[in-house]
Amino acid sequence: MQKLLKENDELAQDNRAFFKEKGILCVNVMGAPGSGKTTLIMALTDELKKRGLESMVLEGDLYSSLDAEAFEQKKVPAVQINTCGECHLDAAVIREGAEKLALRRGVLFIENVGNLICPAEFDLGEHVKLLASSVPEGDDKPFKYVPMFSYIDLVALTKYDLKEAVGFDRENFEKGLRALSEASLFETAIRNGKDRGRGVELIADFLIKSF
Amino acid sequence: MQKLLKENDELAQDNRAFFKEKGILCVNVMGAPGSGKTTLIMALTDELKKRGLESMVLEGDLYSSLDAEAFEQKKVPAVQINTCGECHLDAAVIREGAEKLALRRGVLFIENVGNLICPAEFDLGEHVKLLASSVPEGDDKPFKYVPMFSYIDLVALTKYDLKEAVGFDRENFEKGLRALSEASLFETAIRNGKDRGRGVELIADFLIKSF
Numbered sequence: 001m002q003k004l005l006k007e008n009d010e011l012a013q014d015n016r017a018f019f020k021e022k023g024i025l026c027v028n029v030m031g032a033p034g035s036g037k038t039t040l041i042m043a044l045t046d047e048l049k050k051r052g053l054e055s056m057v058l059e060g061d062l063y064s065s066l067d068a069e070a071f072e073q074k075k076v077p078a079v080q081i082n083t084c085g086e087c088h089l090d091a092a093v094i095r096e097g098a099e100k101l102a103l104r105r106g107v108l109f110i111e112n113v114g115n116l117i118c119p120a121e122f123d124l125g126e127h128v129k130l131l132a133s134s135v136p137e138g139d140d141k142p143f144k145y146v147p148m149f150s151y152i153d154l155v156a157l158t159k160y161d162l163k164e165a166v167g168f169d170r171e172n173f174e175k176g177l178r179a180l181s182e183a184s185l186f187e188t189a190i191r192n193g194k195d196r197g198r199g200v201e202l203i204a205d206f207l208i209k210s211f
Numbered sequence: 212m213q214k215l216l217k218e219n220d221e222l223a224q225d226n227r228a229f230f231k232e233k234g235i236l237c238v239n240v241m242g243a244p245g246s247g248k249t250t251l252i253m254a255l256t257d258e259l260k261k262r263g264l265e266s267m268v269l270e271g272d273l274y275s276s277l278d279a280e281a282f283e284q285k286k287v288p289a290v291q292i293n294t295c296g297e298c299h300l301d302a303a304v305i306r307e308g309a310e311k312l313a314l315r316r317g318v319l320f321i322e323n324v325g326n327l328i329c330p331a332e333f334d335l336g337e338h339v340k341l342l343a344s345s346v347p348e349g350d351d352k353p354f355k356y357v358p359m360f361s362y363i364d365l366v367a368l369t370k371y372d373l374k375e376a377v378g379f380d381r382e383n384f385e386k387g388l389r390a391l392s393e394a395s396l397f398e399t400a401i402r403n404g405k406d407r408g409r410g411v412e413l414i415a416d417f418l419i420k421s422f
Contacts, residue, residue: 032244033327033356034348062328063357085358087298087328114355115328116244117273117298136347136370137245144325145244146274147296159347165376 011091015125023105025211028124031132033114036158038067041109043190045076047204054106058097060089060113088118116145128210134158139169142176150180161189222302226336234316236422239335242343244325247369249278251343252320254401256287258415265317269308271300271324299329327356339421345369350380353387361391372400
């Protein structure tokens, strides 16, 4: 396992340099199943486009190519990576997937497998680690998924419009998060492609500053 | 890995016989982070108590003992199993945890780690595999988490009161589930310990019939 992780880290460093050289900002989007990763990436690709930046997507999933097809319909170049049951992506599959895309200057989103545990061990060569944490999952998640909440640069608190309906205690969430991380925190509530707050704009600002 | 799984399967068989001999029905409760596993188990322990059946709980979590403490407050015997970052429970930690409980006739709930992937590979020695799948996670989950949705005996569609708010398409969910499994399907909407449908009662019926 140690050897495997070391090999992965070396490949990830190589990916990071490769993306940088091509003028690509690589964003690893992680989150639990159903946390709203795909919806968030879609809204971000629209927001970035308004600002003249292209997006590309590597879609990780155990099975199915539903999500990559949805991006292609929006004319966002996307490659599906099916892990066939594996619980995370690694640097090797990312490089392989990226080479199937027509790479150009812009933002490459990696949608990781829906999992709050295993992906926190595998550097993919990203420049930004973004976690989608949905309000219905509850405000206790940072207390329970310690490695993931320690690992990330940026949290999107998704489905924020359900806050009252599910009794989400934002203060408790922040207390848990701050014990582990200085990650930036933004709220999103995206329905039918429209963010009802300003979260998506603010995350786009963050990404543009990270170039 | 093959060897590890084989060893686990043997231990699991042994656990199953051990629980049966003691008059215990063992239920492995799985689900994504925030799918409502703890809340569901709590409501089931209350419902079973009304019918004269005791419950015991093995609480799996990467870190923290929040959930076991909550059960102890309700006077339900509980042991916390911290996996220290591991993404699943296995038959060995279950046996070790169970031996710390004062075992008696009744239902032993195992709350697995919040993860829709890895736990589907590890038989724990349970008699019933129960999946909590929450409505806000979306109706596409059976299409994406194929091994888990193939593995289970029983699905609790939790937070069902949010169906309209999140646009959950139940027909699509059932289509995905039925392609993989004949698992029984019940809806729950538990708030402040009260099920607003009859899902908890029906799941309790299912468990009692499984003894």
